[in-house]
Amino acid sequence: MDEKKVVFSALKPTGDLQIGNYIGALKNMIKMTEDYDCLYAVADLHSLTVDCDPKLLRKRSYDFMALFLAIGLDPEKCTLFLQSHVPAHAELAWILNCFTQFGEAKRMTQFKDKSAKAPQNANVGLFAYPTLMAADILLYKADYVPVGKDQMQHLELARTIAERFNNKYSPTFTLPEGITGKRGSKIFSLADPTAKMGKTDENLNGTVFILDDPDTVMRKFKRAVTDSDATVRFDPQNKPGISNLLTIYSVFAGVSVEEAEREFAAADYATLKTRVGETVVEYFRPIREEYARLIADKGYLESVMKTGAEKASYRAEKMLAKVYRKVGLVR
Numbered sequence: 001m002d003e004k005k006v007v008f009s010a011l012k013p014t015g016d017l018q019i020g021n022y023i024g025a026l027k028n029m030i031k032m033t034e035d036y037d038c039l040y041a042v043a044d045l046h047s048l049t050v051d052c053d054p055k056l057l058r059k060r061s062y063d064f065m066a067l068f069l070a071i072g073l074d075p076e077k078c079t080l081f082l083q084s085h086v087p088a089h090a091e092l093a094w095i096l097n098c099f100t101q102f103g104e105a106k107r108m109t110q111f112k113d114k115s116a117k118a119p120q121n122a123n124v125g126l127f128a129y130p131t132l133m134a135a136d137i138l139l140y141k142a143d144y145v146p147v148g149k150d151q152m153q154h155l156e157l158a159r160t161i162a163e164r165f166n167n168k169y170s171p172t173f174t175l176p177e178g179i180t181g182k183r184g185s186k187i188f189s190l191a192d193p194t195a196k197m198g199k200t201d202e203n204l205n206g207t208v209f210i211l212d213d214p215d216t217v218m219r220k221f222k223r224a225v226t227d228s229d230a231t232v233r234f235d236p237q238n239k240p241g242i243s244n245l246l247t248i249y250s251v252f253a254g255v256s257v258e259e260a261e262r263e264f265a266a267a268d269y270a271t272l273k274t275r276v277g278e279t280v281v282e283y284f285r286p287i288r289e290e291y292a293r294l295i296a297d298k299g300y301l302e303s304v305m306k307t308g309a310e311k312a313s314y315r316a317e318k319m320l321a322k323v324y325r326k327v328g329l330v331r
């Protein structure tokens with residue numbers, strides 16, 4: 001039988017989807033549906049690790065599903081679902097917690113950053129975030145996980161946990177491989193080109209959201225922080241702002257970074273910023289329109305969620321039963 005390799009990825013609805021999510025993860029996720037057996041989730045349970053308004057969480061879960069569809073993820077070609085609709089994720093996460101060392105979880109950079117940023121809410125869920133993520137991936141025996149660079153450490157931990165479990169019992173989990181794109185595995189904030197662009201950044205002028213209207217997109221790019229050197233050159237070390245703009249342009253114009261560099265060799269910064277902004281606006285125009293159509297059709301979105309959850313649950317339950325049996329739980 002010709003079995004396709006399995007791909008899993010997820011995005012958490014703590015803020016609106018931004019172009020860093022698109023370049024780092026979503027673009028590869030779309031491409032991989034051509035050749036692989038792909039499962040993609042809205043990681044709503046992960047959202048609870050940060051302070052989250054219930055109404056907004058619910059709204060964003062629909063938004064994410066509508067955007068998944070609008071960017072071209074086809075529910076006929078892949079499985080799209082909400083993480084909380086498949087209880088096996090939380091159940092396996094508990095088991096995996098018991099196979100993860102305290103020291104390993106404590107070393108995670110994301111945990112250290114997030115707990116330092118919000119010490120008043122350094123909750124146990126935030127600490128156990130990577131084991132829930134490992135459960136997401138391992139439940140489906142995913143071979144590949146398309147993500148941005150910031151998630152690679154979590155991927156490594158998922159492999160460590162899987163290996164530990166396999167060695168203690170018998171081969172159960174597939175060791176997943178993180179897949180990052182050739183370029184853009186880390187897109188930087190337009191307001192601070194040394195920091196990652198994030199959907200919950202304090203300075204939202206630095207984050208371009210997929211659903212931002214054209215004027216907002218243009219304004220954000222025109223204000224992008226650059227340098228005073230006035231030559232357009234790809235040099236992430238010395239010219240992080242310009243290099244970030246060239247990367248973003250190359251992705252949305254469908255050219256290489258070298259081609260982008262040549263195209264703007266004689267241009268001033270204002271021209272570059274305007275051209276990048278216009279390219280992003282045009283790229284997302286049909287997506288924004290399709291989103292507007294889909295978000296008005298809650299019934300359809302719910303039917304996609306339901307079908308996806310059924311398909312995912314069927315597979316997840318089989319894995320969970322196997323794990324329960326191996327560790328000695330009576331079924």
Ligand code: TYM
Pocket residue numbers: 008009010011012013020021022023024025043046132133134136137145146147148149150151184185186187188196197198
């Ligand atoms: P989240 O929602 O924070 O990010 C979603 C994806 O977008 C990537 N990303 C970026 N890539 C490039 N440049 C950026 N500025 C940028 N910002 C975000 C992230 O690397 C990620 O791939 N923990 C995951 C959600 C998750 C998950 C999983 C992922 C839950 N379970 C299982 C893979 C497999 C996260 O951080 O999502």
